[in-house]
Amino acid sequence: MSNLGEIEAIKRLKYRYLRCLDQKRWDELADCFTVDARVSYGDGQYSFAGRERIMEFLRDALSATTKLTSHRCHQPEIDVIGPTAATATWALDDVVIDTEAQITLRGAAFYEDQYVKEGGQWKISFTGYKRLYEEVESRQDTASLKLTAAWWPIQSA
Amino acid sequence: MSNLGEIEAIKRLKYRYLRCLDQKRWDELADCFTVDARVSYGDGQYSFAGRERIMEFLRDALSATTKLTSHRCHQPEIDVIGPTAATATWALDDVVIDTEAQITLRGAAFYEDQYVKEGGQWKISFTGYKRLYEEVESRQDTASLKLTAAWWPIQSA
Amino acid sequence: MSNLGEIEAIKRLKYRYLRCLDQKRWDELADCFTVDARVSYGDGQYSFAGRERIMEFLRDALSATTKLTSHRCHQPEIDVIGPTAATATWALDDVVIDTEAQITLRGAAFYEDQYVKEGGQWKISFTGYKRLYEEVESRQDTASLKLTAAWWPIQSA
Numbered sequence: 001m002s003n004l005g006e007i008e009a010i011k012r013l014k015y016r017y018l019r020c021l022d023q024k025r026w027d028e029l030a031d032c033f034t035v036d037a038r039v040s041y042g043d044g045q046y047s048f049a050g051r052e053r054i055m056e057f058l059r060d061a062l063s064a065t066t067k068l069t070s071h072r073c074h075q076p077e078i079d080v081i082g083p084t085a086a087t088a089t090w091a092l093d094d095v096v097i098d099t100e101a102q103i104t105l106r107g108a109a110f111y112e113d114q115y116v117k118e119g120g121q122w123k124i125s126f127t128g129y130k131r132l133y134e135e136v137e138s139r140q141d142t143a144s145l146k147l148t149a150a151w152w153p154i155q156s157a
Numbered sequence: 158m159s160n161l162g163e164i165e166a167i168k169r170l171k172y173r174y175l176r177c178l179d180q181k182r183w184d185e186l187a188d189c190f191t192v193d194a195r196v197s198y199g200d201g202q203y204s205f206a207g208r209e210r211i212m213e214f215l216r217d218a219l220s221a222t223t224k225l226t227s228h229r230c231h232q233p234e235i236d237v238i239g240p241t242a243a244t245a246t247w248a249l250d251d252v253v254i255d256t257e258a259q260i261t262l263r264g265a266a267f268y269e270d271q272y273v274k275e276g277g278q279w280k281i282s283f284t285g286y287k288r289l290y291e292e293v294e295s296r297q298d299t300a301s302l303k304l305t306a307a308w309w310p311i312q313s314a
Numbered sequence: 315m316s317n318l319g320e321i322e323a324i325k326r327l328k329y330r331y332l333r334c335l336d337q338k339r340w341d342e343l344a345d346c347f348t349v350d351a352r353v354s355y356g357d358g359q360y361s362f363a364g365r366e367r368i369m370e371f372l373r374d375a376l377s378a379t380t381k382l383t384s385h386r387c388h389q390p391e392i393d394v395i396g397p398t399a400a401t402a403t404w405a406l407d408d409v410v411i412d413t414e415a416q417i418t419l420r421g422a423a424f425y426e427d428q429y430v431k432e433g434g435q436w437k438i439s440f441t442g443y444k445r446l447y448e449e450v451e452s453r454q455d456t457a458s459l460k461l462t463a464a465w466w467p468i469q470s471a
Contacts, residue, residue, distance in 0.1 A: 002161075002320060003301050004161055004318055004322060005161060008162060008164065009323065012234055014232075015233065015234050015246075015248075016231035016234060018232055018248070018403075019232065019248065021236070021245065021265065022248075022265075022267075022289055023267070026193060026463075028429060032211050041256055042463070043463060056297050056365035068290040069289075070248075070250070070290070071264040072231050072232065072248060072250060073231075073232065074231065074383050074386050074388065075328075075329035075333065075386065075387065076328055076329065077329050077333070077420055089329075089333065091329075091332070091333065091336075091372065091384075091386060093250075093384070093386060093407075095265065097290055097292070101263060105462075108336075108384040108409065110333065110337070112334075118170055130465065131464065131465060132336055132382055132383075132384055132464070132465045133384070133411055133461060133463065133464050133465070134461070134462045134463035134464075135380040135411070135459060135460060135462060136458075136459075136460050136462050137458050137459045137460070138454050138457075138458035140458075141456050141457055141458050142294050142298050142299075142456075142460075143295075143298055144293075144294050144295035144297075144298050145293075145294045145298075146292060146293050146294070147290060147291070148262075148291045148292060149199070149200060149264065149288035149290070149291035149292050150291075151287065151288060151290070157261065159318075161318055162318060165321065169391055171389075171390060172389035172390065172403075172405075174393050175389055175405070176389065176391070176403065176405065176424065179405075179422075179424075179425060179446055180424070223461035225446055225447040227407070227422040227446055227447070228386075228403075229388050229389065229407060230389065231388065245375075250407075252447075254423065254447055254449070264350055293471065299451050299455050299456075300452075300455055301450075301451050301452035301454075301455050302449060302450075302451045302455075303449060303450050303451070304447060304448070304449050305419075305448045305449060305450050306356070306357060306421065306447065306448035307445060307446070307447050307448075308445060308446045308447070
């Protein structure tokens with residue numbers, strides 16, 4: 001595959017990872033990681049090694065359908081550094097609406113990722129981000145704020 | 158054209174569609190659809206068949222320059238499934254500022270699109286999205302909120 | 315390099331420019347411009363000619379680490395118009411959190427860029443945007459709003 005082909009394949013991997021995260025498709029998401037993958041979310045606050053441990057964390061943290069999440073990655077700077085190795089920087093914008101705790105989190109960050117090609121498939125071997133900013137507010141501060149649609153049935157609003 | 162070339166051409170189509178939507182360039186936007194295109198906006202709430210009917214809906218809904226819209230699509234997962242057929246998933250972030258009704262809508266969704274190549278040009282034959290979330294608030298809740306710039310002259314703020 | 319290779323190289327240039335802007339990496343950012351580059355930010359309100367003058371403006375405006383900025387560009391429509399010349403349209407979303415003035419600015423715009431290839435490297439020769447909207451609000455309007463993370467140490471919140 002050409003260098004541009006590898007870059008497109010790595011973008012696809014990242015986009016599938018992000019979509020499965022927000023759609024809570026845990027089994028498909030697990031398939032995005034190598035078995036020995038490492039993650040460092042939230043400026044290293046949430047660091048885990050091993051696909052099983054990472055998936056346990058993500059399922060625990062985000063399975064509740066009262067947590068509506070939007071993780072958007074932009075501006076990929078991908079370097080293919082060998083036939084089965086690549087690195088990338090990405091810009092992240094994320095929103096978490098927690099209809100139970102009645103809070104909204106909004107943040108921006110830069111990711112530093114590492115990828116490995118295994119059996120013809122690119123996988124995430126390391127992913128971690130450092131925040132540009134993150135802020136949290138109560139959804140009860142804004143008198144008129146109304147959740148008008150959600151992926152899952154709205155349980156409280 | 159190579160597979161990567163087709164993918165780039167489909168991205169361009171989607172980006173032109175989104176730009177024309179927010180710039181209210183209706184004639185250029187119409188050109189993005191096949192004659193028999195179908196759309197399903199807002200979780201199917203706004204479903205139309207035929208380019209003319211779709212354009213009538215969009216012009217009616219969004220021609221007012223008191224509606225400032227931002228539709229951003231991200232994270233394309235595009236599959237070219239034949240020489241003249243392709244499908245894609247996209248992540249959407251949208252903002253609508255209505256300076257007349259004095260509301261702001263913010264939402265996130267995933268699109269499922271279908272494309273057809275006609276006379277060498279990719280066109281949208283189906284586009285529809287399902288919301289991750291959508292929320293609306295009154296712009297009058299925030300005492301200090303001020304619109305400081307707009308594409309068209311600001312008519313009320 | 316193929317046309318698709320040039321397009322990927324121009325995307326990389328823009329993404330490096332945006333990352334260096336938000337990470338306040340001024341020397342690397344300067345390297346993104348031609349010596350005679352011109353910019354037109356904020357609907358032409360901030361127009362400058364010459365890399366040195368542009369960098370002086372950016373350093374003055376954005377060096378303070380009390381200004382947390384997020385500039386995200388999307389939806390590139392890039393035309394390579396000659397072996398060393400290209401143009402592009404981009405969609406911009408930007409957020410500026412000013413922890414000293416206690417304001418948040420949120421905006422959206424469309425960029426019109428020009429690029430030149432010098433010694434094998436693409437550079438920005440012109441960049442300018444027109445706002446879809448821009449709005450500013452006081453961070454003190456929202457009783458619960460809390461900055462919970464930042465790239466630099468939080469100085470006031």
